[in-house]
Amino acid sequence: NAGVMQNPRHLVRRRGQEARLRCSPMKGHSHVYWYRQLPEEGLKFMVYLQKENIIDESGMPKERFSAEFPKEGPSILRIQQVVRGDSAAYFCASSPRGGPSYNEQFFGPGTRLTVL
């Protein structure tokens, strides 16, 4: 029973390049969340998606960041023109459903992005 899968686990980019982070939710889960953990900081919510829909992107920076969860395939978090401040661990979580209170989120192993 595979858990949440993320790849790559480590990603190195130079300033100005693009970073693409992928997340496959647990089997049976249709809700995906992205969180970012900066060094020495707590986890911060970025975006919540269901298949083909962005439900809540209140935590996404206004520029350079985008996310999608297509009908087929993994969820993608895309960071354009990366800067050193984007260096962080990016975690994806999934849950079986949204809405009701009893909805637990399970985290993937994360992608550690380093911007040179």
Added chain:
Amino acid sequence: QKEVEQNSGPLSVPEGAIASLNCTYSDRVSQSFFWYRQYSGKSPELIMSIYSNGDKEDGRFTAQLNKASQYVSLLIRDSQPSDSATYLCAPRKGGSEKLVFGKGTKLTVNP
């Protein structure tokens, strides 16, 4: 006022003792509360969820919730060195699906 406050620690307890971790939150509308464990360099692992006032026990772990005081805690009985990690308190923000994390309490269990 921070949305979620936890003592950063480190909290150090001897093996076999009870570790007590505390958390306060500011959102009065929050209805769901979660505790995650995060080992250094790893991802958060869900260990407890609690939705109603009172205590909820699962093995060596007991979560306690008091919504009137906006307080949630985690007790770890018979602490083991393998419990050494950072414990994250995460209420679900009222009216949304997002979890709001505290910075965590670092626990060290000494053999």
